[in-house]
Amino acid sequence: MKHSVDTHFFKGELELPEGSQVDTLLPNYQKTTLAGEDVGKRLNEPTGGPALSDFLTDKERILIILNDGQRPTPSKMVLEQIMPRLYTKETKIIIACGTHREPNMAEKRKILGDYLDDFCDELHYNRSKEDDFNPYGETSRGTRVRFNKLLNWADGIIPVGSVEPHYFAGLTGGRKSFLPGVAAYSTIEANHSLATKDGSATFALEGNPVHEDMMEAVSLLDLDRIFSIQTVVDSGSNPCFMSCGDLISSFDEAGKRAMQIYGVTIPFKYDLVIAGVSAPLNKTLYQSQKGLENASLARRTGGRIVLSSLCTEGVGDDVFVELLKEGKTPKGALELIENEFKLGYQKAAKIARHALEGELFLHSGIQEGVVKSIFATPVFDLAQCTRGLEGPQRVLIIPNAPMTVPLLA
Structure with missing residues (x-):
């Protein structure tokens, strides 16, 4: 039997044994999106704390x-x-780069629009290894919290975020504008080292050591100086929900809606999961790996995942690749991580565990040797995805895996 596949980068006919079942998983996107005037109206309807107009009354310096x-x-x-x-x-x-590279000119224009020209002299980037950072204290888990000096310059801070699934922080958004967004490298590394601990998983907040450490870190700030704007977006990156006000309640409200939209129930786990990655996460393997995390939630033990992503900028930060190469096997890589942690090793640990649980295939622009070094099989067409499979298969296609979280019924 044949089935049509379209995961942005991977398109064509999938040849499967007769009697196979093929399902497609999509987020529960709303039919309506917010227009500009809707966003403006929401600024006066905070989930907690004052409206934006009241917040700004006694503020002179805004970051x-x-x-x-x-x-x-x-x-x-x-x-x-x-x-x-x-x-x-x-x-x-x-720009809350965390440890990411600075945006290129096209990305800057997309982020700021015409305001890019207005802020050419007052546009800054978090350079986690170079900028000056001020100390704020230490969390109970030992993370020494240092944030960008610009936070001290401002008497009013407005973080603008979007809440999506995140494979070890549970969700993006809210507190992540600060950690990792405008934090020092050492702070980010200490926090992200917790991603190798139990509880750090997609949609997990309570009991998640990464999330709880982030929340403890931002609690060291003067939260009354913060007016938070949090959005949830649809497949076209248009806002379909927005909450604002204090940092905690605005994140909580957006988080609830994000879980409703991006979390999708599946009846069972599948033999084969084909997971696509769309922009902007399809630029590097480092970011595309988030699709692998969600796909793994739908794969049965011993099953196969095919991750399809352009990876136009290659691997990205290659620390995790080098660690996996050094480990030589998934178990070897995990043993190395137990002895030492560097930023990026959290990604290596997740990949190694998925390789132990089943087969990993990668359809991308990454060199074959690199793909094999991370315990995956490179594929170039749909025929290779089903090679070696016998008998009827349960197949799940996730066109945009980073934004789709399979939840077992």
């Missing part, structure tokens, strides 16, 4: 924190609504 080009956050739309309210304020913008 806006925006996500980088590797998130689908509708930053430009939000800026169009908040900037007219800031014309009497001294305003700066920082």
